[in-house]
Amino acid sequence: MKKGFSLIFLIAFSFAAAYLLCGKIIPESLFPAVSTSLTGGKESFQVISADPGTLLQVVWAYEAKVGQSQRQKIENYQRGQDISFKRFHTDNEWSISEEGYLQRDAHEAALSFSYPKYSNNIYVFCLKTSGGDAIVRHDYPGGHSFYRIEEKNGDALPLSSAVNSDFAWKIPQWGCTLIIGGLFSLILVFLFLRWNRNHPFIDPEPLPETKTETPPWLYTAAFLLPVILAFIVCGISGFVPFGNRTFIYNDMLNQNYKFILYLKNMPKESNDLFYSFSKVLGGDMLSLFSFYFNDPLYFLILLFPESQIPLFCTVLIILHLGLAGLSMCIYLRKNGRSPSGSILFSCAYALMSFNIVCAENLHFLTCMVLLPIVMLGLEREIRQQKPLLYILLLAFSLICNVYFGWMICLFSLIWFIFIEISDRRKTFINDFINFMMHSMLAVGTPRPCAADRRCFLWKT
Numbered sequence: 001m002k003k004g005f006s007l008i009f010l011i012a013f014s015f016a017a018a019y020l021l022c023g024k025i026i027p028e029s030l031f032p033a034v035s036t037s038l039t040g041g042k043e044s045f046q047v048i049s050a051d052p053g054t055l056l057q058v059v060w061a062y063e064a065k066v067g068q069s070q071r072q073k074i075e076n077y078q079r080g081q082d083i084s085f086k087r088f089h090t091d092n093e094w095s096i097s098e099e100g101y102l103q104r105d106a107h108e109a110a111l112s113f114s115y116p117k118y119s120n121n122i123y124v125f126c127l128k129t130s131g132g133d134a135i136v137r138h139d140y141p142g143g144h145s146f147y148r149i150e151e152k153n154g155d156a157l158p159l160s161s162a163v164n165s166d167f168a169w170k171i172p173q174w175g176c177t178l179i180i181g182g183l184f185s186l187i188l189v190f191l192f193l194r195w196n197r198n199h200p201f202i203d204p205e206p207l208p209e210t211k212t213e214t215p216p217w218l219y220t221a222a223f224l225l226p227v228i229l230a231f232i233v234c235g236i237s238g239f240v241p242f243g244n245r246t247f248i249y250n251d252m253l254n255q256n257y258k259f260i261l262y263l264k265n266m267p268k269e270s271n272d273l274f275y276s277f278s279k280v281l282g283g284d285m286l287s288l289f290s291f292y293f294n295d296p297l298y299f300l301i302l303l304f305p306e307s308q309i310p311l312f313c314t315v316l317i318i319l320h321l322g323l324a325g326l327s328m329c330i331y332l333r334k335n336g337r338s339p340s341g342s343i344l345f346s347c348a349y350a351l352m353s354f355n356i357v358c359a360e361n362l363h364f365l366t367c368m369v370l371l372p373i374v375m376l377g378l379e380r381e382i383r384q385q386k387p388l389l390y391i392l393l394l395a396f397s398l399i400c401n402v403y404f405g406w407m408i409c410l411f412s413l414i415w416f417i418f419i420e421i422s423d424r425r426k427t428f429i430n431d432f433i434n435f436m437m438h439s440m441l442a443v444g445t446p447r448p449c450a451a452d453r454r455c456f457l458w459k460t
Helices: 002-025 028-039 166-195 216-237 251-264 286-292 296-303 306-334 339-350 353-360 362-383 388-400 402-422 428-443 448-459
Strands: 041-050 055-065 078-082 102-105 110-115 122-130 134-140 143-149 157-159
Touching (some): 002 166, 216 306, 216 339, 251 286, 251 296, 251 306, 251 353, 251 362, 306 339, 306 353, 306 362, 353 362, 362 402, 402 428
Antiparallel strands (some): 041 110, 041 134, 055 078, 055 102, 055 122, 122 157, 134 143
């Protein structure tokens, strides 16, 4: 298995290095032009709403070379050849004004412009209004944007898809990454094969679950080290309880925080687990709880006053990080890893950036705690024909959060294939049938998120 890990690391390193290298090799200013050259495309403008009597005018259109950055102002682009108004696709109501502008009554006004492949240019369109304001939708390859064009500004508003389209800026870099990363991977794999004469995917002997004596302090340290480091970071950054900053932002503010308040007030205000009229005009609540609050740790909110909910969120996030470190340490020790290595990599797993980003969605962290134990159960299911741990933990992950639980299901399939190859097992078909049966048994476990509608009907 060590050789399999080495190969995966080499491939991942190749593509990561290629992605960073492509950002240096390819000038950023070429990205939109390359996308246009490869794909061609069409841009269109449509008025969504406008004041009565407003005229939409196309003052100027021209080809240009983009600046050195996606955020550079359009006015700083290098201008090229003007675009004739005859190249626009319009209806018969468009006309040429005395000033030489292409104009039309803004109500339901629309026009489009097609450009060929291999043009090596981007296109800038300058629009303005007369007699009122208008909101215009700009569609381009890879997305769309909305603009409010106001008459009082006087000057025409320059628009270009190169400013907003991630499609235009990322496709060339991704393509370059795939090509260079593939070449790097082939070279590194070839050198790896030359260095190690054996096949890189297999070990001479399958790696069994190793029974090792774990020092009493190890699991405690695996839990406490991420917790202590997280509290230190919170103290330095000024998060509650060390300052005024909180984790209540974005999804936490708009979703979790309100449901935490609902859960907190459930005992004293008789908030209903099944149905609530506080949900717009009324609706079921069990489906929300099955997505957000099936983690038993959420009920620790009953120990905190309502004024301390920001502190509760901080404590719950850090508690999940500690449990994630503990579960990874258990997995590593069961696979015979050294105490020092287990502590190091369990701490890295607990504090990885993915978990920190997921802090605004507390219900995602629960499945990150369960993932190492699910993988441990899967390895027992394959190597020792003991599926109970895998079935129970996969089912529990789906109960805690069905959204992330399905991602664990997909990862289990990937990990199953990896174990079969790395262990050089000759019973793949039989193992796969057992794996699918046990996985479907876990997935088919009755879940509140699947039964909430029936519970509501029974109650009413």
